Amino acid sequence: MMRSSNQQRSYLQKNFPKLSPEQTESHEPFLNKFTNSPVFQRESRYGNYRITFPLTGLMELYQQQHCGGKKPVLRVLKTMFYKQEILYAVLIHSPDTENKHVKTFPLLEESRVAHYEEGEIIWRAQAISDDIKYKISTSDEGVEVEERNGTENVFYVWDHVCLAFHLPTNTQPLKVPSEKLMTAIEACELHEMNLMAKDPAEGKRLQEKEERDKLYKRAVEVLNEEKNGAVNA
Numbered sequence: 001m002m003r004s005s006n007q008q009r010s011y012l013q014k015n016f017p018k019l020s021p022e023q024t025e026s027h028e029p030f031l032n033k034f035t036n037s038p039v040f041q042r043e044s045r046y047g048n049y050r051i052t053f054p055l056t057g058l059m060e061l062y063q064q065q066h067c068g069g070k071k072p073v074l075r076v077l078k079t080m081f082y083k084q085e086i087l088y089a090v091l092i093h094s095p096d097t098e099n100k101h102v103k104t105f106p107l108l109e110e111s112r113v114a115h116y117e118e119g120e121i122i123w124r125a126q127a128i129s130d131d132i133k134y135k136i137s138t139s140d141e142g143v144e145v146e147e148r149n150g151t152e153n154v155f156y157v158w159d160h161v162c163l164a165f166h167l168p169t170n171t172q173p174l175k176v177p178s179e180k181l182m183t184a185i186e187a188c189e190l191h192e193m194n195l196m197a198k199d200p201a202e203g204k205r206l207q208e209k210e211e212r213d214k215l216y217k218r219a220v221e222v223l224n225e226e227k228n229g230a231v232n233a
Contacts (some may be wrong), residue, residue, distance in 0.1 A: 007031055016142055024144070030145045032137070035128045037158030043191035048213055050186045055163075056119035062165055064175060067094040074108035074116050076165055086127065086159040088113050093166035102166060113160050127159045134184075151167070182220050203217030 008031040012024045019027070044050055061074055075093035088111075095100050108116055114123045137144045165174060 011199065012142060015138075016140070018140055019142060026045065028145075030143050030168050033134045033145055035159075037129050039158065039160045039192070040128070041191060042188065044188045045191045045193055047194075048188055048190050048194040050188045051181065051184045052186060053180070053184055054119075055121065057180070058165075059119065061176060062092065064173060066167065066171065068096060068167075070095050075102070075105040075106055076111050077105055084157050086157055088123075088159065088161045090114065090121070090161060090163050091136075091166060092100070092163060097166065099166070113163045121161055121163070123161045125159065127157050129156055129158060166219070182225070185217065187217050 008027070008029065009024055011031065012019055012027060038045060048123075054177065059072060063069060068073075072092050073095050074199060077092070078179040080087040080089065090092045090108055091105055093099070093101065097103070108114065113126075114121055116122070133148055134145045134150055137146060
């Protein structure tokens with residue numbers, strides 16, 4: 001995930017060296033106006049459930065269950081182009097895999113788009129907005145953002161990275177402890193483009209379900225609090 005504040009600081013330091021550290025830190029935020037692709041939105045396009053794990057946790061589980069404790073290998077799987085979307089797929093597999101086809105893909109370290117570093121996928125984002133409603137003007141004092149005329153919106157493709165864990169035939173799926181699943185589940189708001197809704201009625205049903213999901217999550221939190229309290233007692 002892109003950290004907008006850090007990215008903005010780096011942008012200003014590189015392009016406006018005359019700015020003092022104080023001016024850089026206090027500069028009005030502007031990068032968030034240009035990071036409105038689905039990657040940077042909290043709302044969900046795929047229903048109102050979200051299960052989120054840190055990548056380090058998934059890598060550790062995969063390493064233990066499918067790599068014999070050895071570090072997984074990351075490779076460039078493929079790039080997929082859609083009407084307004086570019087998807088960069090990364091393949092993760094065991095270093096002991098017997099699948100010769102898997103080994104034909106280039107190592108991720110050779111990619112100019114993304115690499116793996118200290119438990120994180122570092123993605124060199126190239127398209128971070130699916131439409132631009134603002135324009136930038138620059139001066140020695142930094143960046144100013146102006147809203148475009150309503151008829152001037154410019155539409156772009158947006159890109160993102162996805163990960164595919166290789167599971168050979170006749171092997172067990174990646175197992176995640178149930179307590180981790182319970183804490184990772186989250187009720188989330190629906191994006192205006194709900195790809196799970198087959199019709200408007202379905203979309204409305206999912207929106208109504210959102211409140212029940214929040215209540216369910218809170219019930220799980222209460223149960224966990226009571227369980228922890230019992231253990232401590």
